[in-house]
Amino acid sequence: xxxxxxxxxxxxxxxxxxxxxxxxxxxxxxxxxxxxDFNPIHVDExxxxxxxxxxxxxxxMLVLAYLSEMMTQAFGxxxxxxxxxxxxxxxxxxxxxxxxxxxxxxSIEDKDGIPQVNCSLECCxxxxxxxxxxxxxxxxx
Amino acid sequence: xxDKDTNHSSVSLKQVPVGYEFPPSRYELDGLVxxxxxxxxxxxxxxxxxxIVPPLAIAAxxxxxxxQSFVVPPGSIHASQEFxxxxxxxxxxxxxxxxxxxxxxxxxxxxxxxxxxxxLDQDQEKVLTGKATIAVPS
Numbered sequence: 001x002x003x004x005x006x007x008x009x010x011x012x013x014x015x016x017x018x019x020x021x022x023x024x025x026x027x028x029x030x031x032x033x034x035x036x037d038f039n040p041i042h043v044d045e046x047x048x049x050x051x052x053x054x055x056x057x058x059x060x061m062l063v064l065a066y067l068s069e070m071m072t073q074a075f076g077x078x079x080x081x082x083x084x085x086x087x088x089x090x091x092x093x094x095x096x097x098x099x100x101x102x103x104x105x106x107s108i109e110d111k112d113g114i115p116q117v118n119c120s121l122e123c124c125x126x127x128x129x130x131x132x133x134x135x136x137x138x139x140x141x
Numbered sequence: 142x143x144d145k146d147t148n149h150s151s152v153s154l155k156q157v158p159v160g161y162e163f164p165p166s167r168y169e170l171d172g173l174v175x176x177x178x179x180x181x182x183x184x185x186x187x188x189x190x191x192x193i194v195p196p197l198a199i200a201a202x203x204x205x206x207x208x209q210s211f212v213v214p215p216g217s218i219h220a221s222q223e224f225x226x227x228x229x230x231x232x233x234x235x236x237x238x239x240x241x242x243x244x245x246x247x248x249x250x251x252x253x254x255x256x257x258x259x260x261l262d263q264d265q266e267k268v269l270t271g272k273a274t275i276a277v278p279s
Contacts, residue, residue: 034182036205037208065184068196073186080226084226089220
């Protein structure tokens with residue numbers, strides 16, 4: 001089982017451990033198979049080339065999984081049991097992009113006797129363009 | 142992820158009114174499903190050994206279940222997403238995912254449609270709730 005972090009080890013301003021992933025069309029196809037989302041903008045290169053996007057893009061939920069992996073790394077089972085996430089998809093991730101997640105602890109507050117950690121999150125591509133940004137909350141039981 | 146219910150209706154997302162409820166879909170989150178998901182996202186944590194379903198895998202089911210219930214017009218964009226994970230879900234759990242149209246807003250040439258989604262386990266306990274906003278061209 002994953003470790004739960006100790007409150008004494010968590011501080012406002014701490015950075016979360018980055019996750020770095022290189023996305024290929026094969027990854028996108030594999031995600032389509034796993035999720036059942038075969039929207040042609042993700043998996044049909046001929047179709048996608050004719051759209052304003054000019055080519056296939058990764059599922060937003062695939063890139064979001066990288067942020068969840070970062071949160072699991074930082075907060076263990078606390079994230080899996082009672083995590084909360086609110087994000088905006090700012091631009092599309094494409095095949096051959098390298099995605100880097102980052103995050104920071106913005107505040108730690110007491111909610112009915114339970115410490116709650118509030119984080120800001122971001123995913124960027126290799127050009128520094130923001131793919132996803134948002135916030136996450138974890139209760140530390 | 143295989144939907145165990147096959148009687149989906151497909152309606153146009155632009156035409157569905159606020160309050161419209163999409164039909165529920167059931168998914169059996171067995172080891173094979175989790176294994177495929179974990180491999181697809183390149184997840185470094187060993188969820189199979191832990192016997193737990195990654196929460197984003199449940200979220201993916203809920204999103205797929207909802208999106209299979211309507212026709213997404215070309216040019217639509219997944220604009221934002223919220224999720225709340227409410228409990229650990231053991232591998233082998235069957236979940237039921239459903240959704241409804243929570244809000245519709247016109248913003249220039251876009252319709253912003255907010256969907257509320259939820260997933261229940263076989264004991265009818267909520268395991269995940271969420272909101273997705275999709276920007277659909279007018």
